Amino acid sequence: MGHYFILIWVVTGLILGGLLINHESSQSQLNDPDPARERPGFLMSSFQAPALNSELPRKGKRTLLLFTRDIAGQELFHDSDTQTDISNVGDVILIVQNGSKPKRTAGLTAVLADRDGSIAASFQIRQPRDGGYPVGYVVIDSSNVVRYVTLDPDFSHQTTELRTIFEGVR
């Protein structure tokens, strides 16, 4: 019977270990090298938001900054209603590395270029596995304090989560 228990332990270890290694190695190059820091679900930041320009971010309003590399001719969100819904929560500013514009800009407060990555760096957004421009978002509260910073290569689909975080700040 002791051998049976040893077999259970070995088989369990091999299966779980194999699954874990496979999972870790199949991460996208746009993901965070430290998966614990990607989309943690709690407000983990607290620093004054740097100015994007003389007007943004606006004090007194929650602000969502979306970062992406290229959006030329594409919809920002997979669901066409999301852009309108999220813009009802607060200001939504899209920051695109190559300066391209999405298919629709309705509901967006601004679309900014970030060719040298200085905006992303100023908001302390982490670098993805490939070392390139981050794809993710930052949430700023109405006092202009940054409360949430994360990579999220799939933010265009994870819109419920995005909205929950955005609505979770005051």
Place this chain on the structure above:
Amino acid sequence: MKRLYLVVPYLLVELYLYSVYTNHESSFHWYTHFFIGGVAALTVMTIYVYRTGRGVQLPLLWLLLAHVYAMVPDLIFNFEHTIHKPWMELFLFHISGHFVPGRNYTWYAIFMVSLGLYLFILHKKTVAKQ
């Protein structure tokens, strides 16, 4: 041994939970809460076996319930659209558990030690004395 058939529904439920997390691009979190829940359940079961000299009824159910307990803040996030708060640490360190050095590999190691200890105690206290 007698209840080996219960492995199938247990695996099916865990597979379902894994698929839900994967659909949300969050399978990393499934692993974390699975391992932490497993460690908690195995620790309790080991103490029970050691103290009573009897095996636990439905050990896979204990593992599953502990996993689901560790997951509760994610259920609250998903269904109540409420972000994680510090008090959710009650659910087996739901937040801080993600940040241990070594991340899920560390929890995997701790889980395997816990499982090994549980099986060893179970063998010593129940099977070996027969």
